[in-house]
């Protein structure tokens with residue numbers, strides 16, 4: 001697959017970037033339909049930035065804190081970095097800022113996220129705690145298109161794990177994260193190749 005046909009993608013992170021690393025590794029395959037052209041963080045000291053640079057990926061940071069409550073101004077600054085890098089597809093991987101409708105509608109259908117639960121169950125944060133407190137026997141992760149409403153976007157793919165007796169948050173999140181690293185590259189390939197497309201509030205397969 002030529003770089004012309006591979007979707008120029010940016011991974012947005014806020015932390016260590018283990019999902020980012022699994023996406024970068026998958027994109028090394030010649031037939032992978034996405035090129036990881038940039039890693040962008042809202043925190044300049046995010047551990048994942050150094051790991052991306054080590055992997056030879058361009059990095060950038062737009063610190064959200066100086067923008068205070070003006071989320072849109074922060075997002076316009078991020079959007080300019082994405083425009084300059086000719087990004088076609090935005091991949092949220094542990095990006096911990098709620099995006100405004102301005103940014104989400106601008107990138108609708110080209111903006112995906114991984115969430116550590118079987119959506120629509122357990123939206124928001126602390127999903128493993130929520131799952132343990134709910135006493136479910138099954139948990140997992142979801143890759144979805146991002147819409148303005150938090151964690152409400154149509155699901156592209158999911159992976160399930162058992163909740164085992166004696167599980168605490170650490171044990172459960174580790175079991176889910178293992179699946180995240182396998183699921184996200186598959187889901188990104190589905191979207192970047194055009195096989196999975198956002199159509200209104202549904203995902204259609206081509």
Ligand SMILES: Nc1nc2c(c(=O)[nH]1)N[C@@H](CN(C=O)c1ccc(C(=O)N[C@@H](CCC(=O)O)C(=O)O)cc1)CN2
Pocket residue numbers: 092095096097098099100101104113114115116124125146147148149150151152153
């Ligand atoms: N408009 C949307 N924005 C984002 C979505 C989405 O579905 N729609 N997904 C999130 C990712 N995410 C869950 O998967 C998530 C990220 C952040 C938060 C949150 O409450 N953030 C707080 C700040 C927390 C912090 O900085 O540590 C906030 O933004 O005030 C909840 C869920 C990405 N964005």
Ligand SMILES: NCC(=O)N[C@@H]1O[C@H](COP(=O)([O-])[O-])[C@@H](O)[C@H]1O
Pocket residue numbers: 013015016017018019020093094095096114115116124125141177180
């Ligand atoms: N609400 C978004 C959210 O909770 N995302 C979760 O943050 C972690 C980031 O890990 P990573 O930085 O090692 O990829 C992942 O478990 C991801 O599902």
